[in-house]
Amino acid sequence: MNYNIAIIPGDGIGPEVTAQAKKALDAVADEFGHSFTYTNALMGACAIDETGNPLPEETVDICEKSDAILFGAIGHPKYDNDPSAKVRPEQGLLRLRKSLGLFCNVRPVKAYEQLIDNSPLKREIISGADMSIYRELTGGIYFGDKHLSDDGQVASDGCTYSMEEISRIAHLAFKEAQNRRKKLTLVDKANVLETSRLWRKTVSAIANDYKEVELDFLFVDNAAMQMILNPKQFDVILTENLFGDIISDEASVIGGSIGLLASASVGKENALFEPIHGSFPQATGKGIANPLASILSAAMLLRHLNLNKEADRVEEAVEKSLELGFSTVDINPKNPLSTSKVGDFIADYILNPEDTNRNFKNIHVGQSTII
Numbered sequence: 001m002n003y004n005i006a007i008i009p010g011d012g013i014g015p016e017v018t019a020q021a022k023k024a025l026d027a028v029a030d031e032f033g034h035s036f037t038y039t040n041a042l043m044g045a046c047a048i049d050e051t052g053n054p055l056p057e058e059t060v061d062i063c064e065k066s067d068a069i070l071f072g073a074i075g076h077p078k079y080d081n082d083p084s085a086k087v088r089p090e091q092g093l094l095r096l097r098k099s100l101g102l103f104c105n106v107r108p109v110k111a112y113e114q115l116i117d118n119s120p121l122k123r124e125i126i127s128g129a130d131m132s133i134y135r136e137l138t139g140g141i142y143f144g145d146k147h148l149s150d151d152g153q154v155a156s157d158g159c160t161y162s163m164e165e166i167s168r169i170a171h172l173a174f175k176e177a178q179n180r181r182k183k184l185t186l187v188d189k190a191n192v193l194e195t196s197r198l199w200r201k202t203v204s205a206i207a208n209d210y211k212e213v214e215l216d217f218l219f220v221d222n223a224a225m226q227m228i229l230n231p232k233q234f235d236v237i238l239t240e241n242l243f244g245d246i247i248s249d250e251a252s253v254i255g256g257s258i259g260l261l262a263s264a265s266v267g268k269e270n271a272l273f274e275p276i277h278g279s280f281p282q283a284t285g286k287g288i289a290n291p292l293a294s295i296l297s298a299a300m301l302l303r304h305l306n307l308n309k310e311a312d313r314v315e316e317a318v319e320k321s322l323e324l325g326f327s328t329v330d331i332n333p334k335n336p337l338s339t340s341k342v343g344d345f346i347a348d349y350i351l352n353p354e355d356t357n358r359n360f361k362n363i364h365v366g367q368s369t370i371i
């Protein structure tokens with residue numbers, strides 16, 4: 001069967017890591033007899049350079065017509081360092097999420113046994129940690145009214161949530177908890193924020209439909225501490241847009257590197273798959289970015305298309321690369337492979353999983369391959 005995949009490589013390391021995910025998808029197509037038709041689309045700083053618009057209309061159109069979207073990363077230092085810039089790369093991503101209605105962002109986090117001793121956290125704290133963060137993605141302070149006074153001395157960002165916005169993601173998070181260890185933690189700031197109190201009230205009422213799921217609550221400041229003190233306590237975390245952004249980067253330390261964290265951004269009609277990391281501008285073109293977050297995002301994309309054994313194969317290839325230490329410098333500083341060589345290994349494994357004597361014809365291990 002043919003699937004239409006929109007690809008948005010974006011800025012910085014976005015194109016490099018997305019190219020590796022595409023290699024994995026190509027290998028899946030060959031091995032399992034599918035065909036993927038890719039259409040590239042512009043977003044972010046590269047779109048501003050070419051069209052003046054961080055999200056050209058054509059990109060939205062390509063995405064709407066696709067079966068799934070694979071996105072790399074956006075962002076450029078020339079905007080990060082210029083607070084007065086009116087047009088910014090990040091506006092492209094936020095507008096795309098909003099216009100496609102991608103309200104539910106799922107960020108799975110786990111401690112890979114192969115990487116546990118690489119983590120700055122102790123083995124006994126992270127071994128066995130496995131959670132899924134459900135981050136609301138189209139509401140809250142990201143999308144509230146923004147204001148800057150004429151004299152530039154006062155600024156505000158409004159935070160608004162409706163019960164409807166909270167309920168639709170809460171149901172998905174409860175369903176996920178039902179299929180996992182049956183625990184849901186709502187992370188909020190209900191001791192201070194009115195919006196958080198609405199989250200608690202709404203989620204508590206919905207809990208009656210999911211009696212087998214244990215619901216608990218944590219204030220976000222405490223949650224940030226608990227994430228490092230005892231991450232194994234978490235199964236599914238449900239939270240608003242801003243808190244989810246922050247605690248998922250924090251949680252990536254458990255996995256060993258942010259370069260491993262994939263995500264799915266899902267709406268009623270469309271779904272987009274993206275690493276949680278950014279455009280890592282310092283690494284652009286150096287071949288040192290970890291492509292696994294993008295490759296694991298492609299695995300989530302396959303699962304979304306109901307291609308489950310295909311997704312399993314990609315995940316197995318990732319596990320194997322970690323086991324063999326065929327990894328980029330962030331997780332294998334002593335003997336790293338380049339971004340592209342890791343992609344080659346993954347594609348090779350997808351095509352030949354049984355080849356235990358594989359000669360890794362495409363893979364050259366050694367310091368000389370870093371760049």
Ligand SMILES: NC(=O)c1ccc[n+]([C@@H]2O[C@H](COP(=O)([O-])OP(=O)(O)OC[C@H]3O[C@@H](n4cnc5c(N)ncnc54)[C@H](O)[C@@H]3O)[C@@H](O)[C@H]2O)c1
Nearest residue numbers: 073074075076080258259276277278279280281289290330
């Ligand atoms: N979804 C997105 O497109 C997205 C997400 C976050 C940040 N951004 C943008 O990216 C730019 C840079 O932001 P930042 O530096 O705060 O965040 P970043 O995620 O780009 O990088 C932070 C750090 O994470 C590590 N890292 C990130 N990706 C990695 C990878 N694939 N492999 C190995 N290590 C990796 C690096 O140590 C890096 O210094 C900004 O313009 C920001 O707005 C975009």
Ligand SMILES: CC(C)[C@H](C(=O)O)[C@@H](O)C(=O)O
Nearest residue numbers: 074075090093094245276278
């Ligand atoms: C680039 C930025 C707008 C984005 C966000 O804050 O949602 C990013 O940090 C992410 O986590 O996807």
Ligand SMILES: [Mg+2]
Nearest residue numbers: 245246249276
């Ligand atoms: Mg983020």
